[in-house]
Amino acid sequence: MLKFLNQVSNYAKETVQAAKYIGQGLSVTFDHMRRRPVTVQYPYEKLIPSERYRGRIHFEFDKCISCEVCVRVCPINLPVVDWEFNKETKKKQLKHYSIDFGVCIFCANCVEYCPTNCLSATEEYELSTYDRHELNFDNVAMGRLPYKVTDDPMVTPLRELAYLPKGVISPHDLPPNSRRAGLRPEEIREKMEQEQSTEK
Numbered sequence: 198m199l200k201f202l203n204q205v206s207n208y209a210k211e212t213v214q215a216a217k218y219i220g221q222g223l224s225v226t227f228d229h230m231r232r233r234p235v236t237v238q239y240p241y242e243k244l245i246p247s248e249r250y251r252g253r254i255h256f257e258f259d260k261c262i263s264c265e266v267c268v269r270v271c272p273i274n275l276p277v278v279d280w281e282f283n284k285e286t287k288k289k290q291l292k293h294y295s296i297d298f299g300v301c302i303f304c305a306n307c308v309e310y311c312p313t314n315c316l317s318a319t320e321e322y323e324l325s326t327y328d329r330h331e332l333n334f335d336n337v338a339m340g341r342l343p344y345k346v347t348d349d350p351m352v353t354p355l356r357e358l359a360y361l362p363k364g365v366i367s368p369h370d371l372p373p374n375s376r377r378a379g380l381r382p383e384e385i386r387e388k389m390e391q392e393q394s395t396e397k
């Protein structure tokens with residue numbers, strides 16, 4: 198009988214302890230419910246891609262000299278440079294240029310090595326189509342101005358973590374014109390130039 202009573206008492210103690218821990222856990226859960234969600238409500242809110250973001254490649258037909266450097270540095274030799282030799286000018290003449298973004302890995306090697314800067318990485322990442330052949334962009338499609346998150350009246354643009362003021366981790370409800378943490382690239386350049394001029 199005594200053994201049975203002991204067992205009941207132990208069981209009751211353990212139940213109380215478990216209920217206490219569950220209560221503590223739930224209090225943490227409910228505390229999280231009082232905080233503002235940090236969710237970005239796509240497609241009404243979008244994060245502004247960083248300045249070195251590698252989105253869809255942009256191409257300027259008039260600048261291309263058909264050197265094919267972009268093809269050689271591409272890990273899959275992807276850009277199609279269609280040119281013919283113009284005997285009168287003794288120069289290559291570009292006829293057609295295309296990149297298939299269904300195959301591209303957006304490494305932007307082509308952008309880095311293009312000697313005439315006719316390629317550039319845009320901040321456009323919404324490229325989905327229903328047909329994979331529509332991802333094969335020709336020079337006209339690649340020459341279009343990219344979509345900008347900050348120009349879309351339907352979208353509330355939000356800053357990425359590295360562009361938030363010091364100590365802030367949520368992009369919502371920022372005061373206008375609040376500075377990002379650290380120095381801006383132009384400020385770093387100014388500082389370096391000042392240092393160099395004082396050294397001379």
Ligand code: SF4
Pocket residue numbers: 254267270271272273274275276296300301302303304305306307308
């Ligand atoms: S971004 Fe990379 S994979 Fe795409 S075309 Fe350029 S070099 Fe090739």
Ligand code: SF4
Pocket residue numbers: 260261262263264265266267268278310311312313314315316
């Ligand atoms: S590297 Fe630049 S200039 Fe040369 S073919 Fe490619 S896009 Fe044209």
